[in-house]
Amino acid sequence: MSWGPDLLIYPFLFIAIYFETFLLVTFLSAPARARRKRRISNSTPRVAIIVPCYNEERTVAATVKSLLALDYPREKLTVVLVDDGSTDSTPKVMAHFKEIPQVTIIRKENGGKHTALNAGIRAVPNAELIGCLDADSFVEPDALREVVACFAEPEVMATTAAMSVHEPKTIFERVQHAEYIFGITVRHILSTINGLYVTPGPFSLYRATVFEQLGGFIAAHQTEDMEMALRMQRAHMVIENAPRARVYTKVPRTLPKLLTQRTRWTSGFLRNVIFSYRDLIANPRHGALGLVVLPFALLSFASGVLLFGTAIFLFGQQTAHMISVTSGIPLSYTLAPRLHFGWFYLPISGLLLLSGSILLITMTFMIIGKRMSHTPGRLIPNVLVYLLLYGFVSPLWLFRAMADTVTGTHRTWR
Amino acid sequence: MSLLTRNAVLALGITLLIIGTVTYAVHYMDQQRLADITAIEARLSTDTLSLETQFSLLENAPCENLSEGTSFSKELSDLGDRLSFAEGRLGSNDPQVVQLKKEYVLLEIRDYLLMQKLSKTCAVKPVTVLYFYSNAGDCSACDRAGYALSYLRQTYPHLRVYSFDYNLDLGALKTLVAVEKVKDTLPAFVIQGKLSYGFTSLTKLEAAFPKSAFATSTATSTVGTN
Incomplete structure (x- = not known):
């Protein structure tokens, strides 16, 4: 083995394998098994679901219809549609639902998603559980009962759902589909050790007392769902997960839009964790979140930046060397394939085998996620696209988010 | 022991097991590769000794065995x-x-x-190149020279290229260096007995070869490890 920049990779491979193994061990532990056996709830507390909307004319109707189709007593479920100053025909689409007793419509000036959520919270003073559903997401009819079941435990203050991509068609939608399915398993596992640090917009529910105790949502660098979860964690509140509560969400269809969304998420994570919630990191009082989850999340960000930077450097170095060595030699010789066959020349290295182990565990989590949540659709083709593309595209938003955080740049939502 | 601690310790044990298994597997394959090379070297050494012994027994070059020399060179x-x-x-x-x-x-x-001896007595005139290189980072043109020689060897199969790491601590190599009067200005080439230094371009390297070197032929070649 030669000493070079590629050796930087090994510590990160160790950390990645360790974290994935930790997740696997936790997945097999008794508390996780007990959560997977949790039965659907017959309990029917008063629930309000807030749908914040800003220019969602194309999807909001389907979102509301999926909420109205929830298997839940009508008198116990309120749907609050908050139009955050849309400039398209969102108000008209919302108006189609104004006659439905369950639906409350609020119109306000544009102030950002957090203000829309807070307006919705203020409108439902009698709700016991308050949830949100982004206006580009749709729930399965049994999703609410799955989520409500988690609140049978009195210490549970919020519950997240199992998100997946709504009808993935483009290459980047397929990449995200595999990623979201992976996220279903990870979210389930992290909830076992109260390690969740995001309560995503698509169908996270909170006890109403959370907002009474901690206050409403704040802008939080355009990641209000992450900030709320971190605030709850700081207050030692328990965030659960319902892995069979299926919610489907629309995701960016193209690379530029995906880049915009992920830059927002990643820079939001960096700003929230480093600037506002640094005290949680490596803090034993916050258990797995402080000691394992947040440190690993920061390390995985650093490793993404560092490994991609190293890969670019090595690729540039090798390319320059190859151009230098082959200059003056006929291209017919340089480009001719020279393959060696037989076991002797198998390119098996520690790097390859360790990376393979990580991918194998990742794929295992994806298969588990799909089966556990009963998410429909084909997974394997999307996993293959994910394996081919994700490693190349994710560093783009990591670098961009790092640059934005360092320079203090703030971008628009979309 | 809390669930977190137990899982963390268990995960560390499994991680070390995975890394240990991978390290062992890679080490095992590398050892098998080296054993494979050792076996080939032992076989070639026996073949060389056999050819040299034939040479001594016949008190002349065993020209009829040139075909054996061909397969020998391919193996080398x-x-x-x-x-x-x-x-x-x-x-x-x-x-x-x-x-x-x-x-x-x-x-x-x-x-x-052996080829020198055979060429004197048999009807064969191989074009030989002794190529001296360094892997010690003190020869910026060696990679280019090695690649150019690989191209020439493939294009003109009857070239016989022998590559030597100039810094290898081996008595026989030092003697060869002394006999051919090769200085440590690398890369160095001995083409048909004529010594030259440096590499600038393929064209200039080709110019150092006799024209007969680039005639089509079916003879074989030998490769080095640069």
């Missing part, structure tokens, strides 16, 4: 490729690689000497 070429691959994986300072490289260089020198 394959050995060079394998050694180069192993050196790339384990590094040029690995003691086992260095030892195998020394044995390979000895085989190259013996093949070179």
